[in-house]
Amino acid sequence: QVQLVESGGGLVQAGDSLRLSCAASIRTFSSRTMAWLRQAPGKEREFVAAISRSGGSTYYADSVKGRFIITRDNAKNTVLLRMNSLKPEDTAVYHCAAARLGAGVPTKVETYDYWGQGTQVTVSS
Numbered sequence: 234q235v236q237l238v239e240s241g242g243g244l245v246q247a248g249d250s251l252r253l254s255c256a257a258s259i260r261t262f263s264s265r266t267m268a269w270l271r272q273a274p275g276k277e278r279e280f281v282a283a284i285s286r287s288g289g290s291t292y293y294a295d296s297v298k299g300r301f302i303i304t305r306d307n308a309k310n311t312v313l314l315r316m317n318s319l320k321p322e323d324t325a326v327y328h329c330a331a332a333r334l335g336a337g338v339p340t341k342v343e344t345y346d347y348w349g350q351g352t353q354v355t356v357s358s
Contacts, residue, residue, distance in 0.1 A: 242352030255329030271325035283339035
């Protein structure tokens with residue numbers, strides 16, 4: 234049974250910061266690449282950021298590079314996304330996602346087999 238629960242979303246102004254948290258109930262957490270995906274109204278789900286199993290490698294969409302930071306704590310089964318300098322175009326539901334075991338491209342949405350219900354992030358201009 235895999236459960237991913239996100240928290241930390243909200244309504245903020247452009248330029249503000251938010252920190253999203255993901256609590257993962259999954260025995261193989263440390264064996265999986267973890268990511269944040271997002272979906273805006275009327276758009277497909279898109280990749281935001283990913284972190285390797287050990288946390289030694291991170292990957293970012295060009296649109297968030299330099300503004301967002303993804304981290305993980307394998308002892309606590311948590312993944313964090315620190316979002317700085319938020320823009321109205323960052324408005325979306327943000328989902329924590331766990332990749333399937335084995336090989337997969339961290340920046341592709343289809344790499345991820347599990348995701349949570351999501352947390353809403355709204356950035357006003």
